[in-house]
Amino acid sequence: MNGGWRAWLRLFAVQGTWNYERMLGVGMGYAAEPLLEDLKTVDPVRHTEAVVRSAEFFNCNPNLAGLALGATARAEYDAVMGDQLFWAGLVPLLVAAALIGVVLGVTWWAVVGFLVLYNLARIATGVWALRTGLDAGMGIGTAIAQSWISKAIEWVGPAAGFGIGAAIPLVAAWYLEDIGWPAAFGALAVAATGVAVTRWFGASLTTVRFTLLALVLLVLFRWMLP
Amino acid sequence: MTDLAPSSALLLVIWGTLVALDLVSVPQAMIARPVVAGAVAGWLAGDVEAGLRVGVLFELFALDVLPVGAVRYPDYGPATVAATALAADSPWQFALGQSAALGLAIAVLGGFGLQLVRRANARAIQHYSAALAAGESGAIRRLQYGSLLRDAMRGAGLTALGLACAWVLGHYAWLDRSTALGLTLVAVGCGLSAVIGGALRSAGRGPRLRWLGAGALVGLIAAALR
Numbered sequence: 001m002n003g004g005w006r007a008w009l010r011l012f013a014v015q016g017t018w019n020y021e022r023m024l025g026v027g028m029g030y031a032a033e034p035l036l037e038d039l040k041t042v043d044p045v046r047h048t049e050a051v052v053r054s055a056e057f058f059n060c061n062p063n064l065a066g067l068a069l070g071a072t073a074r075a076e077y078d079a080v081m082g083d084q085l086f087w088a089g090l091v092p093l094l095v096a097a098a099l100i101g102v103v104l105g106v107t108w109w110a111v112v113g114f115l116v117l118y119n120l121a122r123i124a125t126g127v128w129a130l131r132t133g134l135d136a137g138m139g140i141g142t143a144i145a146q147s148w149i150s151k152a153i154e155w156v157g158p159a160a161g162f163g164i165g166a167a168i169p170l171v172a173a174w175y176l177e178d179i180g181w182p183a184a185f186g187a188l189a190v191a192a193t194g195v196a197v198t199r200w201f202g203a204s205l206t207t208v209r210f211t212l213l214a215l216v217l218l219v220l221f222r223w224m225l226p
Numbered sequence: 227m228t229d230l231a232p233s234s235a236l237l238l239v240i241w242g243t244l245v246a247l248d249l250v251s252v253p254q255a256m257i258a259r260p261v262v263a264g265a266v267a268g269w270l271a272g273d274v275e276a277g278l279r280v281g282v283l284f285e286l287f288a289l290d291v292l293p294v295g296a297v298r299y300p301d302y303g304p305a306t307v308a309a310t311a312l313a314a315d316s317p318w319q320f321a322l323g324q325s326a327a328l329g330l331a332i333a334v335l336g337g338f339g340l341q342l343v344r345r346a347n348a349r350a351i352q353h354y355s356a357a358l359a360a361g362e363s364g365a366i367r368r369l370q371y372g373s374l375l376r377d378a379m380r381g382a383g384l385t386a387l388g389l390a391c392a393w394v395l396g397h398y399a400w401l402d403r404s405t406a407l408g409l410t411l412v413a414v415g416c417g418l419s420a421v422i423g424g425a426l427r428s429a430g431r432g433p434r435l436r437w438l439g440a441g442a443l444v445g446l447i448a449a450a451l452r
Contacts, residue, residue: 045297083294088428098261102278111265118256158437164425165441173449175414179319187415194419207290208300208330211416215327218412222405
C-alpha cells in the first residue's frame with residue numbers, strides 16, 4: 001500500500017467539507033484516495049466501492065482521524081485477499097480440474113471431487129477465520145498478515161492460470177473433434193474474433209452480449225439467405 | 227427436447243431454485259457452477275451427456291466472471307437447468323446452439339432479477355429501520371428470512387420461465403440441421419472467447435500469464451494425444 005505521505009498531507013484538510021449529514025466523511029474520503037490507489041490495479045470494482053465507503057458518515061477529533069483512516073484502508077486490502085484466494089484462485093483452479101475430468105470421461109468423480117474439495121477448503125477457512133477473529137480482536141490486521149493466506153495466494157493464482165490454460169484446449173477439442181475440423185476452424189475464428197472485439201469494446205460489449213448478437217445474426221442470415 | 231414428466235419438471239424447478247439460492251444467498255457450496263448444475267439437471271432430465279455439454283459450455287462463460295463486491299453478473303445456474311432441458315434427448319451437435327441462446331437470455335434475466343432482489347432487500351431494510359435502530363433482533367431475523375425467500379422465488383420463477391421457453395422452443399422453433407450446427411459452432415466459439423478473455427484479464431502481465439501459457443501448452447499436447 002503506497003500513498004501514505006500524500007494521505008497524511010491531505011489529513012490537514014480533513015474538515016474541508018464538514019457538514020451535518022456526513023460530518024468528516026467526505027474529508028476522510030479525500031484523504032483515503034491515495035491509500036486506495038493500488039487497489040485500482042488489484043481489483044477495480046472493489047476500488048470503486050472502497051472509495052464510496054471511505055466518504056460515508058464519520059466523525060472524530062481531526063488530529064486522530066489518521067487512526068481510523070489507516071485502519072479502514074488496511075481493511076479494504078485485507079478484504080481483497082479473500083477474493084484473490086477464492087474467486088481468482090481456488091475456484092477457477094478446481095473448476096478447471098473438474099472440466100478436465102469431465103472431458104477425460106470421469107464425469108461424476110470430477111463433479112463430486114470439485115464440490116468436496118471446495119467445501120472442505122471453505123469450511124476449514126471459515127472455522128479458522130472465526131477463531132482467528134475471536135482470538136486476535138483488534139489485532140486482526142497483524143494476524144492476517146502473519147497467516148497462511150498470503151502464501152496461499154502466491155501459489156493458488158499461478159496454479160489456477162495453469163489449470164485454466166490446460167483446460168481450454170482440452171475442452172475445445174472435446175466439442176470440436178466430433179463436429180469435424182473444417183467446421184471447427186470456423187468456431188476458433190469466432191473465438192479469436194470474440195476475444196479481440198470484447199477487449200476492444202470493454203464493458204460495453206461483454207462476451208454474453210457478443211454471443212447473443214452473433215447467434216441472432218446467424219439465424220437472420222440463414223433466414224434471409226436460405 | 228424431451229417431453230418432461232410433471233415430476234421431472236418439478237424436480238428441475240426445485241434444483242433450479244437451489245442453484246439460484248447457492249449463487250449468493252445460501253450456502254455458496256458451488257452447486258450453482260454450471261458444470262455441477264448441468265450434470266445434475268441432465269441426470270434429472272434423463273440425459274447426462276446433454277447436461278454436461280451445456281454445463282461445460284456455460285462454465286466457459288462463468289469463468290469470465292469475477293463475482294466480487296456489488297459487480298453485476300448473469301446467473302448461470304437456472305439458465306443451465308433450462309438449457310439442459312431443451313438439449314435433452316437430441317444430438318448435442320444440433321441442440322447446443324439453440325440451448326445456449328435460451329440459457330444466456332435466461333442468465334441475463336437472472337442477473338437482472340438479482341438486482342431487483344437487492345433493491346427489494348434495501349427497501350425492506352428501510353421499512354424496518356426503526357426496529358433496527360432500536361436493536362430488535364427479531365427484525366434482523368425477519369429481514370434475513372424475507373431476503374432468502376425473495377431470492378428463492380426469483381430462482382423458482384426464473385427456472386420455471388426457462389423451462390416454459392424450452393418447451394415452446396422445443397416444440398415450435400424448428401431449425402434446419404445446418405443452421406442448428408452453425409449455432410452450436412458459434413456458441414462454442416463464443417464460450418472459448420469468454421474463457422480466454424477472462425483468463426488473460428485475470429493473468430495480467432505477471433507470473434500467472436506464464437503459467438497460463440504453460441498450461442495451454444500442456445493442454446494442447448494432451449488434446450493431441452487423446
